[in-house]
Amino acid sequence: MLIYHLFWSEKGNRSPKLNSFVFILSCSITAIVCMSFAAKVDYGFQFDLRHIVLIVGTLSGGPVAGGAILGVMNLYRFFIGGGGLIPSFIASLTLYIFLITTYKIYIKGKIKTKMYLAFFYSLIYGIGWIPYFLSIVPNPKDYTSYMVTYELCTIMGTILILYLLDVLQSQVRLAKELVNAEKFQLIGEMAASISHEIRNPLTSTRGFLQLLQSKNYSEQEQLLYLDIAMRGIDQANHVLTDYLTFAKPSIEKVQILQLEEELLHALTLMTPLANLSNVRIHYTKQSKTFYIIGEKQKLNQCLLNILKNCIEAMPNGGDLTFTLTPANKHIQLHIQDTGIGMSNEQIKRLGSPFYSTKEKGTGLGMMVVFSVIKAMNGKIDISSKRNIGTTFLLTFPLAKKT
Ligand code: ADP
């Protein structure tokens, strides 16, 4: 029963019907095993812990599951035969009736109430059949040690299992609440940051468009303002793309990509920015071609985010070096800058949303990088030294070109 709760009930989105079937099945197997390997005594009576199954099954599976377990248990008891048949039927039925009448109190109760009830439940079954048993055996005193062991096992077993289940269930509930809380917090933070990130460029775009309305600027100035206005819109668009790539990390249009081609494309896009901050780009073209599986647009986004960070880490110029090396069914891409670098603490926080040390940073770039690489079954390793530079090592599984 614990195995059911640990490894089945909370995993995956299974139908409630299948869940309760598996639960009843696991309880029935437990009860049958209990009864098959019981401590048998004379006159067809046996000492076993099947009622613990009935108690736990009814309390954690509900009255219907409990009824099913009761049925299976008594059928099997009938099949075993022997003297204790009728008393055990009466005892289990009595226990079941007690269980369903106090079921709601148990479920809603605090842990203390639950434990008192557990103690009470554990006694009922024994009371149901032991007096009858003692009345028909010729020398009841001989069975004292049996009785004591049996009652102790029953009380301790019931309380222990119900306690464990309660702890387990509250853990699961807590974990769920935590995940939800985190999610809502993230969504809230994202919405705030994104509206901020989009409003800024839109405001500047609006300002420059307004300037254009009053026609007292030269054509050259007008063109400049138009250009700035458009850049604002591009910036807003860029923030949205970053966000959407994060929101949908799975690869949808899977393609075979030539890694070098994608890299060169990203480099072409970034060269103007690199020139602006005196960053020299070093890359030697490969003689071989390497193919990987992924989505063109997302890989592009991922490379751009890394390159942009590297260039931003070298405001006074530096070197940005790329190396492609094949390594046993994988291809490795080293990206090395000679920028400001990061401390170990910073490396650890890399990729968590909104972590940024830049005044105008979104803190979303690396998060996108991480999720894209993960979706492509790739790996990213980062090493960095303050004021020396940072190396990103991306590893992707090689694809066979068909
Ligand atoms: P943003 O660039 O908007 O700040 P990122 O997620 O792209 O957000 O990066 C998060 C932070 O990681 C940056 O603010 C920066 O402090 C650090 N970082 C990322 N790449 C580098 C790099 N190549 N060198 C130094 N610091 C880096």
Ligand code: MG
């Ligand atoms: Mg960035």
